[in-house]
Amino acid sequence: MNVEQFADFMKVQRSTHTAQVQQIEGQTRQLKENAERNGAEAQVKRITRCDGSTTKSLRHWFRDIDLSIPYTDRTVYVASQTSEGPLRLELERYLANLNDRKTATWPDVMQHLTTTFLSKHEADRLRDEVEKIQQGAYETASFYGRRFREAADIGYPTNGRNVDQQRAMLGAYLRGLRDRRLVERLVREGRPKDFLEAQEQMAQYEGDEYRLHRALNGTAPEESQEEPMEVGALMPRPVRYTEVHPRWTTHLCGLRQARAYQEESLGKKPTGNDRGGR
Numbered sequence: 026m027n028v029e030q031f032a033d034f035m036k037v038q039r040s041t042h043t044a045q046v047q048q049i050e051g052q053t054r055q056l057k058e059n060a061e062r063n064g065a066e067a068q069v070k071r072i073t074r075c076d077g078s079t080t081k082s083l084r085h086w087f088r089d090i091d092l093s094i095p096y097t098d099r100t101v102y103v104a105s106q107t108s109e110g111p112l113r114l115e116l117e118r119y120l121a122n123l124n125d126r127k128t129a130t131w132p133d134v135m136q137h138l139t140t141t142f143l144s145k146h147e148a149d150r151l152r153d154e155v156e157k158i159q160q161g162a163y164e165t166a167s168f169y170g171r172r173f174r175e176a177a178d179i180g181y182p183t184n185g186r187n188v189d190q191q192r193a194m195l196g197a198y199l200r201g202l203r204d205r206r207l208v209e210r211l212v213r214e215g216r217p218k219d220f221l222e223a224q225e226q227m228a229q230y231e232g233d234e235y236r237l238h239r240a241l242n243g244t245a246p247e248e249s250q251e252e253p254m255e256v257g258a259l260m261p262r263p264v265r266y267t268e269v270h271p272r273w274t275t276h277l278c279g280l281r282q283a284r285a286y287q288e289e290s291l292g293k294k295p296t297g298n299d300r301g302g303r
Contacts, residue, residue, distance in 0.1 A: 065103050072103065076110030077138070083142055086108075087135060101126075104116065152193070155177050155197050156200075158172060164203075167224075195219055195220045198220035202227065
């Protein structure tokens with residue numbers, strides 16, 4: 026093989042190699058696109074459809090779409106496919122006004138829909154809802170923490186919390202706890218930086234209380250089994266007349282015996298009829 030033949034051979038090899046690389050890259054892109062498409066379709070099936078008719082349903086829909094973080098170009102597609110009615114109409118109108126709808130990002134879309142469908146005071150109202158959450162009488166700190174976290178994620182979106190908001194959430198979480206003794210211990214010993222750290226520490230403290238009770242009593246602490254009070258227990262008991270005036274038995278014997286007692290007190294001999302005789 027002379028020099029020219031070798032050069033031609035190498036040229037063919039390079040061309041073949043380039044074609045193979047391009048083919049592999051194309052297959053890789055196709056596989057990635059298929060994976061993203063399948064993931065988007067799976068999210069579409071998972072997310073409950075929303076028409077924006079109620080604030081609560083819209084907020085829950087926002088939260089479900091947020092679960093697709095990190096955002097991709099498929100996120101807006103998921104939002105479009107899971108919206109309906111007025112919400113779908115407004116979303117499509119927004120996308121149609123863009124030069125290229127593929128450039129739309131979910132944060133921008135969400136901001137537009139928030140401005141369109143929610144009140145300007147919606148953020149304040151949602152944060153007030155966080156303040157109202159209280160731990161139930163038979164609710165563990167873990168379950169209460171889960172409810173609190175769900176409300177906090179809506180009232181204080183995770184992608185924009187500042188130091189003041191973290192402090193406000195921590196205060197609301199502590200005020201909602203039922204066991205004030207554990208709250209005092211949490212503040213004095215744990216000194217949590219945010220409510221997530223406080224939630225973990227409170228779960229640990231509850232575990233300590235459980236193990237301590239078991240060690241001292243030999244049994245696990247039982248939940249209160251108090252039955253609800255009957256209606257009768259709440260009604261005032263009628264006071265019988267004889268409890269105030271024992272010798273006056275009007276409510277038991279009738280007017281005849283009451284009159285017989287009066288005559289006897291006056292020194293009169295009661296008649297048989299007055300004594301209730303036949």
